[in-house]
Amino acid sequence: MSIPLILASSSATRAALLRGAGLAFEARPARVDEAALKEAAQAEGIPPGDAAILLAEAKAQRIARQAPDSVVLGADQLLVCEGRWYDKPDDIAGARAQLQALRGRSHTLHTATVAWRGGRRIWQHLAAPRLTMRDFSDAFLDRYLAAEGEAVTWSVGAYRLEGLGVQLFRDIQGEHSAILGLPLLPLLGFLRQHGVLEE
Numbered sequence: 046m047s048i049p050l051i052l053a054s055s056s057a058t059r060a061a062l063l064r065g066a067g068l069a070f071e072a073r074p075a076r077v078d079e080a081a082l083k084e085a086a087q088a089e090g091i092p093p094g095d096a097a098i099l100l101a102e103a104k105a106q107r108i109a110r111q112a113p114d115s116v117v118l119g120a121d122q123l124l125v126c127e128g129r130w131y132d133k134p135d136d137i138a139g140a141r142a143q144l145q146a147l148r149g150r151s152h153t154l155h156t157a158t159v160a161w162r163g164g165r166r167i168w169q170h171l172a173a174p175r176l177t178m179r180d181f182s183d184a185f186l187d188r189y190l191a192a193e194g195e196a197v198t199w200s201v202g203a204y205r206l207e208g209l210g211v212q213l214f215r216d217i218q219g220e221h222s223a224i225l226g227l228p229l230l231p232l233l234g235f236l237r238q239h240g241v242l243e244e
Contacts, residue, residue, distance in 0.1 A: 048162075048241050049115040053108040058200075058207075059120060059227045066229055068242070073111075075104035075119065083123075083130065093130060094171050097123045097157035102166060109161035116167075116241055119159045122226050124201045126152035133201050137190055140203035144189075144213070147202070149180040151216075154202070156223045158232060160239075168235045172228045174219025176202075181213060189213070200226075 047069075052060060055074035063070050079100060086096035098121075105119025124131040126147055134140040153173050160168040181189075189209060190197060197203045204210030206217075206224050222229040236242040 048239065049112070050236070050241050051108055051112055051115045051117045053104040053117050053119045056120070056226060058205075058225050062222050062225060062227045062229060066233065068236075073108050075107040077103045077107060079121075080132075083132070087130065093123045093125045093153075094155045094157070094173065097121050097155040098159060098169055098171060101157040101159040102161075102169070105159045105161040105166070109164070113163055115162065116236070116239060117161045118227075118232075119161070120227055121157050122201050123155040123157075124152055125155065126150055131201060134198050134203050137195070137197060140197035141186065141190060143203045144178075144186060147178050148186075149178060151175060151177040152202070154219070154224055156226060156228060158227060160235065162239075167239065170228060170231045170235070172220060172223035172231075174217070174224045176214055176218070176224070177216040178213050179215035185212075 050068060050070040052063060052070050052072045053075040060072050082100055082103060083096060086099060100121035101119040105117045109117040131143060134143050153175050156172040158170045159166060192209055196205055204213055220228050220230060237244050
């Protein structure tokens with residue numbers, strides 16, 4: 046009998062990645078104060094990758110308390126450009142300002158995944174894809190925002206790489222699924238080792 050798997054996230058993209066890889070799982074969103082955790086991490090000088098791990102762990106731990114026999118996955122992503130941390134934009138105007146700030150520059154997506162089972166962390170992984178936006182025109186930005194609508198507020202970068210957002214870029218380095226929020230290759234390896242997936 047396989048070990049139950051829980052995704053401690055409300056992310057439709059992460060759920061789609063797991064479903065696409067053939068995994069059976071339950072999605073249970075974890076309610077944590079992400080803004081407070083990020084603010085504390087920055088105040089303490091914690092590097093963004095470590096902060097992403099802390100956020101992912103807080104989510105996994107919250108749900109793992111309710112399901113100690115399951116493998117619970119927590120995930121988080123921090124976007125950093127030239128030392129500045131970015132959050133999901135609140136609205137389309139915020140997305141416009143964020144994309145204008147990222148335009149023509151490179152940024153890193155610190156993508157953290159943490160697994161808990163039996164009251165303890167049993168695995169963690171940090172990926173750091175590097176993406177460079179092209180110097181797109183304001184006219185293109187207007188068309189992009191009109192086409193994507195509220196979807197630009199769903200991701201930390203104000204883009205969906207699996208959609209029109211790919212046209213914002215001139216260079217992308219890193220595993221595609223890690224950019225979308227869940228690095229599948231290392232995750233699948235971990236799940237095989239721990240009996241969630243067959244070898």
